[in-house]
Amino acid sequence: MAGQGFDFVVLDVENGIFDLATLERHIPLLKGLGLEVFAKVLGPAQESSNRNSISELTA
Numbered sequence: 028m029a030g031q032g033f034d035f036v037v038l039d040v041e042n043g044i045f046d047l048a049t050l051e052r053h054i055p056l057l058k059g060l061g062l063e064v065f066a067k068v069l070g071p072a073q074e075s076s077n078r079n080s081i082s083e084l085t086a
Contacts, residue, residue: 035063042067 036057038045045053050066057064 033062035065038064038066040066040068041070 038050038053040046040050045066047068054064054066
């Protein structure tokens with residue numbers, strides 16, 4: 028694919044059909060084809076409430 032003009036691929040876990048198990052299988056394949064891989068993954072859930080909990084524990 029890299030020889031056909033493609034330089035990179037974006038895998039979207041947050042809004043797409045990929046999960047982490049799929050990424051583990053596809054990333055080595057895509058890199059083997061000479062592509063740079065970018066993966067958009069899910070962020071931590073309820074980040075603000077986690078910060079509050081950590082702040083309370085360290086206070």
